[in-house]
Amino acid sequence: MKHQTIEEQRLAESRTRAKHWKRWGPYLSERAWGTVREDYSPHGTAWDYFPHDHARSKAYRWGEDGLGGICDRQQNICFALALWNGRDPILKERLFGLTGSQGNHGEDVKEYYFYLDSTPTHSYMKFLYKYPQAEFPYQHLVEENQQRGKLDLEFELLDTGLFNDNRYFDVFAEYAKADAEDILIKITVANRGPETAELDLLPTIWFRNTWDWDAGANKPQLKQIQPVNGSSAIELNHDYYPTPRRLFCDLSPELLFTENETNKQRLFGAENNSAFVKDGINDFIVHGQTGAINPSKVGTKASAHYSLTLAPGESKTIKLRLTDDTSLSKPFGEDFDKVFAERINEADEFYSKLAPAEVSEDAKSVQRQAFAGMLWSKQFYHYDLNRWLRGDDKNPEPPDERLNGRNNSWGHLYNADVISMPDKWECLFPMVIILLCILYGFYYRSVVLTLFSPRSKKSFKNFCGPNPPKTQQIQYKIFSKKIPFSLSF
Numbered sequence: 001m002k003h004q005t006i007e008e009q010r011l012a013e014s015r016t017r018a019k020h021w022k023r024w025g026p027y028l029s030e031r032a033w034g035t036v037r038e039d040y041s042p043h044g045t046a047w048d049y050f051p052h053d054h055a056r057s058k059a060y061r062w063g064e065d066g067l068g069g070i071c072d073r074q075q076n077i078c079f080a081l082a083l084w085n086g087r088d089p090i091l092k093e094r095l096f097g098l099t100g101s102q103g104n105h106g107e108d109v110k111e112y113y114f115y116l117d118s119t120p121t122h123s124y125m126k127f128l129y130k131y132p133q134a135e136f137p138y139q140h141l142v143e144e145n146q147q148r149g150k151l152d153l154e155f156e157l158l159d160t161g162l163f164n165d166n167r168y169f170d171v172f173a174e175y176a177k178a179d180a181e182d183i184l185i186k187i188t189v190a191n192r193g194p195e196t197a198e199l200d201l202l203p204t205i206w207f208r209n210t211w212d213w214d215a216g217a218n219k220p221q222l223k224q225i226q227p228v229n230g231s232s233a234i235e236l237n238h239d240y241y242p243t244p245r246r247l248f249c250d251l252s253p254e255l256l257f258t259e260n261e262t263n264k265q266r267l268f269g270a271e272n273n274s275a276f277v278k279d280g281i282n283d284f285i286v287h288g289q290t291g292a293i294n295p296s297k298v299g300t301k302a303s304a305h306y307s308l309t310l311a312p313g314e315s316k317t318i319k320l321r322l323t324d325d326t327s328l329s330k331p332f333g334e335d336f337d338k339v340f341a342e343r344i345n346e347a348d349e350f351y352s353k354l355a356p357a358e359v360s361e362d363a364k365s366v367q368r369q370a371f372a373g374m375l376w377s378k379q380f381y382h383y384d385l386n387r388w389l390r391g392d393d394k395n396p397e398p399p400d401e402r403l404n405g406r407n408n409s410w411g412h413l414y415n416a417d418v419i420s421m422p423d424k425w426e427c428l429f430p431m432v433i434i435l436l437c438i439l440y441g442f443y444y445r446s447v448v449l450t451l452f453s454p455r456s457k458k459s460f461k462n463f464c465g466p467n468p469p470k471t472q473q474i475q476y477k478i479f480s481k482k483i484p485f486s487l488s489f
Helices: 006-015 138-146 264-268 280-287 336-354 360-375 385-390 400-404 430-435 440-452 457-464 468-479
Strands: 067-072 075-083 113-118 124-132 167-178 182-191 197-201 204-207 221-228 231-237 245-249 256-258 301-310 315-323 378-384 413-419
Touching: 006 336, 067 124, 067 167, 113 360, 124 336, 138 264, 167 197, 167 336, 182 336, 197 204, 204 231, 204 440, 221 256, 221 301, 231 256, 245 360, 256 280, 280 301, 301 315, 336 360, 378 385
Parallel strands: none
Antiparallel strands: 067 075, 075 204, 113 124, 124 167, 167 182, 182 315, 197 301, 204 301, 221 231, 231 245, 245 315, 256 301, 378 413
């Protein structure tokens, strides 16, 4: 009998739903601002309607974004990094890039980040973000690229000189699952520069806003609870989950709370629903506005605040744990590091079996990180076209022009799925499914069924229409793989 790795056993348990190993994963988008789904303008000007400058203040309607983060497969609960170097005008909560009209070659992310590792069930994941110690040049990147022509090279972040003398932080985020609903988190920050540098690290947890659109919708709650074995703790209560969850934060950081709700006053000059809004933690950290966070320690968005000072070459590691086990008395006991070691060993075992024996260790490493990049690029994609066209009960009706504008003929479309996004900046491209079927056929066959189902297929006409054979080619290549799977046509 062929040996089955631990990771393959998890895949089997996930396939039979014995355990929901893939309920949690890197399903946060890297950009929800400037997308078609968030665009409620009369004429489909998505980039202008919801620019990056609004993202810290405006609640998303259809899906969240974050930096190196995770969420559950319905995106009810989200977790990601937030950073501040003491110089930037805003917290670094999401990636920055140019819009279609700002870039000399169109839309373009202007950040440096790397997907280092992931197993198919996301039992182990590793991510790296390179954060400059000097002020991030948001406006300089826009202005310089706007004045360049199409035949010119793009002006990149590296061209600004921001990384000279290695004056940046390496920020690593690692995740290991002790169980399907017990997620261990390590965030390691390394000062690569020649001088001592300070960083505010704010691991952030929040609920996707599902309550501001429908009358009578219940609002979930985060609240601070008593410390557990010297660790700060947040309790999460959401209708989707029958029992509370907890986020444990090592070293007893201060916990900051606000609401994941639009700052109407900043964006529209209107009265806010609450004194505490989406950018409240940003305003507290960057501008010292103590009234921007909730002193009652409750809300729908919360951060653990770690103030780090690192000597040249020094690194520090912060530990957190997101779990449904409310009985944990030692969330950061000896088992914490043991689980990480086990998951890394199991990932090594899985990928060593996958790689051809004759290839070099360097080639195996390239293959593994390539798969990690595609696995990290899965995203919760939510889009109810009819609802999007007509608007929500608790908000003003969208402009009438939309009924004859973009996507108006896609009335069949309803998506609320985790799908592969090789560019989490909103590019759908099903061909990568063929490659990922090498890792685990069941999931990616289900993706094919989702993309080409009656509720989705017409939406991919730009992909399928000009090249009809590609649809059949994809389906043939996927379903001809000799991987256990049953399907009735």
